[in-house]
Amino acid sequence: MQENYLAKWLNNELSEEELAAFKKSDEYASYQRIIETSDTLEAPDFDTETALEALRNKQSLTDTKVIRLKPFRRFLKVAAAVVVIMIGSYFYLNTLEETFTTQYAQNEEITLPDASKLILNADSEVSFSAKKWDKKRKVALKGEAFFKVAKGKKFTVETDQGTVAVLGTQFNVENRKGIFEVTCFEGLVSVTYQDKETKLPAGSSFMVIDGKIIPTEKTNTALPSWINKESTFKSIPLKYVFEELQRQHAITVQTQNIDLNKLFTGTFSNTDVTLALQSISVPSQLKYKSEGNKVLFYAESAP
Template identity: 70%
Template sequence: MQENHLAKWLNNDLTEAELAAFKKSAEYASYERIVAASNQLRSPDFNADEALMALKNQRTLKDSKVVQLHPFKKFLRVAAAAAIIMFGSYFYLNTLDKNIVTQYAENKEILLPDNSEVLLNADSELSFSERKWKKERNVSLKGEAFFKVAKGKRFTVATDAGTVAVLGTQFNVENRDGFFEVTCYEGLVSVTFKGKESKLPAGSSFMVIDGKIIETTAPKDEQPSWLNHESSFKSVPLKYVLNEFARQHNIKVEIENIDTDQLFTGTFSNTDTKLALKSISAPSQIKFKFEGSKVLFYGN
């Protein structure tokens, strides 16, 4: 990128060819975000009366000689303005929420400002405010995540289905379309669903399927199975099992002549696709055809 492209871009003086070249540069996306953020900053109020008075006062002074600015000085002036925009936008953007997203077949480890740990499962989203974190430890979750919360103030996980609150513990939250489950592995967890609070001690779960609270048994392991690259279910409708398979393997699932409300109990691998297909089809007594990035599950 030519060094004067930024100044010409800010002045809207680029030719079509120069603009095309500038948009291909590595810096262009950053400059666009900075300018977009700066457009939201308020400028100081303009007092027309005071400006007119100042102009009248200047007319009483001796006329000064007008000196034409060197083109490079004009560039420096524009660059200085750009620097002010960049620094102002930096502080403005730092007040926004932090947002972490995972795609299909992707997990992420997140370290929160208080050193609490979050392991985010596939096709999930976590957001929180770093600026407000010392005052309130609040996160929003879409999808599934395992939390290791450092001891301290109340820690809250907000989902579309319900709210989970703790002081310091280890627990898993899954919030999918029609499916909500919270499992406590250490300490005590509070779950609020439809205005009613439930206390979960270590080794217990709270599950809601299609708006109905389902009785659950104590988890066998000390952490959720997906951390060991497996997905486990007990008496869960098959449709949620197939959705999780698609999510973990990034494969499109099609269904033909299958009752997806039938209950499934079992485990499948999150890394071995062929083994996972057999683990799902055998206990469900269904068949499958696997081609590339698509699988068809069908009945007899």
Template identity: 40%
Template sequence: MLNDKKDDIFLSRWMNKELSKEEIQEFKLHPEYKHYIKIIAGADALDLKKYDIEKELSNLKSKKQDPIKNKPNLVIKFLPYLTIAASIVIILGIFLFNPNTSFHSNYGEQLTVTLPDGSEMILNAKSTASFNTKKWKENRILVLDGEAFFKVKKGSKFTVNTKNGKISVLGTQFNVQSQNDFFEVTCYEGKVTIAYQKQVEILTAGKGYRNLKNIQPKSWSFIDTTPSWLSNTSSFKSIPLKYVFKELEEQYNLQIKTVNIDLETIYTGTFPNNNKDIALKTVFNTLGIEYRISQDDGKTVILE
């Protein structure tokens, strides 16, 4: 898409709202989609005056009677349209040639992104990733806040920078979760190098590494081929309860009131990411905690 002589026709159909649902969904996954959305928004914001053809023809005929007198006015009449055209060019320049590209997933959303080298990134709910498009060929560097699964094409070093640590690979499949003081990396194929503060960890396929605040770093083995959240299931193994609650909030746009709850309680279990009622029952029934959802906003979970 957007790489041959049919581009102009495709974009014209999109701007005229003539694309099918399937074409729209496919277009939304393209890295340049957000740029075109910004361009349209910028163009719509311009104060484009309606051009009255009949009125202008009448004025033109009257000006023919005295062309010398009216010549300066002709120049003045065109200035607003030249200004508008220049503004459109500026907008196109800002959004089409801006090297920084970012993607953000919303509550309960998974967002699949094809990176410039053909690698694939899938963002879990409430996650953000950004990279420099122009420098991508020389430096495959991406900044992540949240959780994402990567299928990296072989090539130069591929690096994921997070505020908790840096993950580097050449070509592999791995998952990264970095949120506040939670940092976890799992390798599903190939080899992953993790730089965390002054420590370096090397993971091979089937190995995981976790570093949480005030908890000793932990490594473990697993047999899964992909992270469970890709199949709409959040899984936890020996995780403090506060991280389980945060995942519930991000998947279902909730706010959990945790008064008189020990958030450091260790939890092992799962919950579905596509059924709020079952997810809440699964977690709180396991913990023996009664709860209710506030009738005021439908988003606040009150533990009783």
């Protein structure tokens, strides 16, 4: 009889001879009865559906509780934010423009990245991007400045009133309230005003006062007068002359009984206040009273 023959017998794996021999044995009847009786045995009741239901209820309770925090993920969020801020500020700082400002009674000479020069008149502001200078020679101007542009690519001066473009030259741009004046001293300057381009040869000016283009005479000077500490006017309304006076001497000008649109032609000093006041008052037949930083101009005929 082979090994574990009882197990083989139950599994119908005995050979015919083995089975016949086993059936003849004394114990066969006993085994047969044990198996027959065992096969009527039943396990305790177990309701599968009830158990599954119970399990689901338990799971729905525990499932909602299982929340695993991922502290590393939170760290990543912070790290990502830091990286974004760093990259952002790098690009911001990179594109940030350099700005120069002058106060009242102050001039400043600025050397641009390509050795072009500009001189800022009083109360003016110029800004440009040094990083992008190689690609684009461009400055933004508020106020007045004199440019000595080195030869090279197009050089652009942007103002809120118009755009001035040159290749290499010396020119002056005045961009004040009510006045937009460009004077070319050397080379050729292109001025775009209200989408209209005007070419200025050396010695000529382009002037807009209160939105009107004013024809100008040729100048013979090589530099704008303010570079030599003087302010020169040719048929300019008095209000703009007073404004320039305020800027150059850091004083406050008040007027009484004066026609501010009366044209003024002349020059005043940017260094000597008294001389400047006289330069304006005498030819215009005005009187003035000066008190500290305040000057009052009034008509001679007034009481």
